[in-house]
Amino acid sequence: MRHLILSAVFLYAATAIGAHAQDGPAAVTIDTVERRSVSETVSIFGQVVATHESDVAMRVAGVVSEIGVYVGTQLDEGDMLAVLDRELLELELRSKRAALAEAEAGVEVAQAGLTLAERGFARVEGLRGTSAFSQGQYDDRESAVAQARGSLAQAQARLMNAQVAADRAAYDLERSVLRAPFSGTVLQVMVDPGEYVQVGAPVARVVNIDDLEIEANVPAEYIQALAPGMELRGVRADGAPLPLTVRAVLPTEFSATRTRPVRLTGDMGALDGRVAVGQTLTLEVPRDVPRDVLLVPKDAVMQARGAWSVFVHEDGKAVPREITLGDSFGDRFEVLSGLAAGDEVVVRGNERLRPMQEIAPQPISANGGPQDTPDAQERLGTN
Numbered sequence: 001m002r003h004l005i006l007s008a009v010f011l012y013a014a015t016a017i018g019a020h021a022q023d024g025p026a027a028v029t030i031d032t033v034e035r036r037s038v039s040e041t042v043s044i045f046g047q048v049v050a051t052h053e054s055d056v057a058m059r060v061a062g063v064v065s066e067i068g069v070y071v072g073t074q075l076d077e078g079d080m081l082a083v084l085d086r087e088l089l090e091l092e093l094r095s096k097r098a099a100l101a102e103a104e105a106g107v108e109v110a111q112a113g114l115t116l117a118e119r120g121f122a123r124v125e126g127l128r129g130t131s132a133f134s135q136g137q138y139d140d141r142e143s144a145v146a147q148a149r150g151s152l153a154q155a156q157a158r159l160m161n162a163q164v165a166a167d168r169a170a171y172d173l174e175r176s177v178l179r180a181p182f183s184g185t186v187l188q189v190m191v192d193p194g195e196y197v198q199v200g201a202p203v204a205r206v207v208n209i210d211d212l213e214i215e216a217n218v219p220a221e222y223i224q225a226l227a228p229g230m231e232l233r234g235v236r237a238d239g240a241p242l243p244l245t246v247r248a249v250l251p252t253e254f255s256a257t258r259t260r261p262v263r264l265t266g267d268m269g270a271l272d273g274r275v276a277v278g279q280t281l282t283l284e285v286p287r288d289v290p291r292d293v294l295l296v297p298k299d300a301v302m303q304a305r306g307a308w309s310v311f312v313h314e315d316g317k318a319v320p321r322e323i324t325l326g327d328s329f330g331d332r333f334e335v336l337s338g339l340a341a342g343d344e345v346v347v348r349g350n351e352r353l354r355p356m357q358e359i360a361p362q363p364i365s366a367n368g369g370p371q372d373t374p375d376a377q378e379r380l381g382t383n
Contacts, residue, residue: 028353031347032342032343035341036295046234046280047215048214048276049277053208055202056206057201058198058203062176067082068080075183081179083176086173099165100163103159104159110148120141178203213264214264216285220253236270246263250262293329294340296332313346317358323335
């Protein structure tokens, strides 16, 4: 009998304590109703592309004597890719330089002839008005000057041609060593030593993985919502976000898919793993022009008797508020009526609340949980 009495006393005490606890402020987490510029989005696959990828070609013809790279070789700008046999090119350069020297000498000879002709003409012209002047000698000397001037002009033209030929031979010799036009990685080698290559023949394919972009083929009906400089949300393969910026909307359309290519930039180093050309990720592309809407966290919304409602924090109490919802945007709903920007709504603990119940709210943190502030700890009695 004594044990029964003690049990009844303990049960009454526990009930009284529980009732007292229920009468105290309920620990909840709150978030803020916000007005944002948003639009409905659609998920589209994009892929990593290189802004510099090239089949590096020979600029002169010849026999390949050396290949300086392999598939996978890391290059700096100016590194050697291949070398042609230079012996014939060196002989050609010496020949052209000899012809240039001969042309220079020809100009000197022609210049001397013109000088001599001009002196003879001057002597005859100086006799004009005297008995020693001869019109026939004057005409001959004048003709000799004209002829000497023509010979000098021809010699100067031959000199210009010889200079161009010598420059071309020097160019060919210099370009017999093919160098990387930019830093990158060798993806393919197209020739072997001993092969004869023509001008423009590709030798190696090089890609610059330090200068990458994202390219996505966006349905044409969504293009009007995109503009250079617009920020979009990318999603990596592991689900982590990757902010991207539209660089260009290209003015071409693929008729088979009715899509247009869009180029985007971002921190390619943030892609998981070793980034590679062709690597894919998901883009959240707006379907229409962004509009300003009022947004409430989805965790705050409850449904009862066919209506949507939330608990709003007002003066330390949970005040029920019936609301009208619109579209869904990520983790939030559009609010058409019932709330205003800045309202604080309960997002954690609302399922246990009673209308007008006193609450001890904590602001939600960036990671979705309550902020562990001293003020919140004091209200919750956790100090």
